[in-house]
Amino acid sequence: MNIEKIIEALKNVTDPLTGVDLIASKKVYNINVDGDHVVFDLIVNDLEPMMKGELNLRTVEEIQKVYPNANVNVNMITKEVLAAQKAKAEVSGDNGQGKKEEYKTFVQPLLDLSGNPLPQVKNIIAIASGKGGVGKSTVAVNLALALKELGYKVGLLDGDMYGPSIPTMLKLQGKRPGLKKVYGVDKLLPIEAYGIHTMSIGFFVNPEQAIVLRGPKLDGVMKQFVKDVVWPDLDYMLIDLPPGTGDVQLSLVQLLSVTGAIMVTTPQQVALDDAVKAMHMFMLNNVEVPILGVVENMSWFSCEELPDKKFYIFGHGGGKVLAQKGSTDLLGQIPIIESIRKAGDSGLPAVLSEGPVRDYYLDLAANVDKQTQIRNEISQPTKIVDRTS
Ligand SMILES: Nc1ncnc2c1ncn2[C@@H]1O[C@H](COP(=O)(O)OP(=O)(O)O)[C@@H](O)[C@H]1O
Ligand SMILES: [Mg+2]
Numbered sequence: 001m002n003i004e005k006i007i008e009a010l011k012n013v014t015d016p017l018t019g020v021d022l023i024a025s026k027k028v029y030n031i032n033v034d035g036d037h038v039v040f041d042l043i044v045n046d047l048e049p050m051m052k053g054e055l056n057l058r059t060v061e062e063i064q065k066v067y068p069n070a071n072v073n074v075n076m077i078t079k080e081v082l083a084a085q086k087a088k089a090e091v092s093g094d095n096g097q098g099k100k101e102e103y104k105t106f107v108q109p110l111l112d113l114s115g116n117p118l119p120q121v122k123n124i125i126a127i128a129s130g131k132g133g134v135g136k137s138t139v140a141v142n143l144a145l146a147l148k149e150l151g152y153k154v155g156l157l158d159g160d161m162y163g164p165s166i167p168t169m170l171k172l173q174g175k176r177p178g179l180k181k182v183y184g185v186d187k188l189l190p191i192e193a194y195g196i197h198t199m200s201i202g203f204f205v206n207p208e209q210a211i212v213l214r215g216p217k218l219d220g221v222m223k224q225f226v227k228d229v230v231w232p233d234l235d236y237m238l239i240d241l242p243p244g245t246g247d248v249q250l251s252l253v254q255l256l257s258v259t260g261a262i263m264v265t266t267p268q269q270v271a272l273d274d275a276v277k278a279m280h281m282f283m284l285n286n287v288e289v290p291i292l293g294v295v296e297n298m299s300w301f302s303c304e305e306l307p308d309k310k311f312y313i314f315g316h317g318g319g320k321v322l323a324q325k326g327s328t329d330l331l332g333q334i335p336i337i338e339s340i341r342k343a344g345d346s347g348l349p350a351v352l353s354e355g356p357v358r359d360y361y362l363d364l365a366a367n368v369d370k371q372t373q374i375r376n377e378i379s380q381p382t383k384i385v386d387r388t389s
Helices: 003-010 049-066 079-092 135-150 215-227 247-255 270-281 316-326 338-346 356-378
Strands: 028-034 036-041 072-079 119-127 154-158 177-180 185-188 191-193 196-201 232-241 260-265 291-303 306-310 332-335
Touching: 003 028, 003 049, 003 119, 028 270, 036 049, 049 072, 072 079, 072 185, 119 135, 119 247, 119 270, 119 356, 135 154, 135 196, 135 232, 135 260, 135 338, 135 356, 191 332, 232 316, 260 270, 260 316, 260 356, 270 291, 270 316, 291 316, 316 332, 332 338
Parallel strands: 036 072, 119 232, 119 260, 154 196, 154 232, 260 291, 291 332
Antiparallel strands: 028 036, 177 185, 191 196, 291 306
16 A cells, blocks of 8 residues: 555545645644555544544545555544654654554654644734725735735635725625535635635625624634634635734634734834834734734835836835834835726736736735745744633
8 A cells, every 4th residue: 555645545534623634634644554554643632522433434435445455543643642652752763653664654744733723724924004094905915816926825814804805806795605514514615716715704794794893703703714614725824904903813813823924004104103013912922923024005106207206105114114123024115006006996906917016016925935934944833822811
């Protein structure tokens, strides 16, 4: 029996928690093959006994489709026990599975002990600002599509429960998410637009209705968007946050391991105080979400008559000052361009049209990607904030 084929077979089994396959959800560890025998560890934290039984049957069924005579042994285990075994094996020099020569081992690259409910998503990036109207959603949408252009699998979660603008910006007004049954439980499917996957409260209510949601209810919506949506395997999930430091930001860091935050600001100094406050929320001692950088939006205006002249209508230098205050980088400056606004209103984002505007967002995406990789190299995954502390 071949390990690769067994991995392929296990990709046909859905993880009850995430709704995606067991391999992408990082639930399978230590596959060992010996003759007709195959043994592997399956992480089953938070699963009901009934579900465990069903999951066992499903994995055996899929492997036996490929190898009808396979004798499958699923070792259901919690991730804490697996981590302890691994640590012990490392100390003793044992591979933890006996030492038979013919054993081949498949170990998932990282054992995720963080309790992250989206193991199939590699990077979760919050797009934040101090004030509204600075172009946060416009940046989020165009950045998401630019990352997709760079070849990544991208999701966009509209976390702005008061003023969801993603549906309009992606021409998805009136669309309703589909449902998928995962082991008998209904889950929501994200909506696809221009090759990215998205979810917004705007798919459920009219934007005017969204405004009546408050604190505890908002918390519930955020939780549902994380736990009850079948997000596919993604390289990047961007989260467009409401402005400031409110309940949505709080529930986000309590729910997810946020890889990093990007601050969006306009260049004027008066907007800076709010932007600094919003940024500091992520930098708090018990939150510790790295700031990947700053995007300065509406940096200048140029007109056709004087294309080389920059008019600093909204002031000058705010992005750089904010970046310095957060000991981080200025990831990009995007001028005021009429076509960006028009594109947003019409639902065909500016980055999708050929021309100089597109390059602003592609450059921004390349910088975001680079900073994310550096962040992942130099520091551990962000800890999810403990609700009780
Ligand atoms: N660089 C830009 N040039 C021109 N218009 C822009 C630019 N960025 C954003 N806008 C427009 O400004 C308005 C506010 O942007 P939006 O992304 O909704 O802000 P926020 O999400 O911060 O409230 C929208 O009409 C949008 O199309
Ligand atoms: Mg917005």
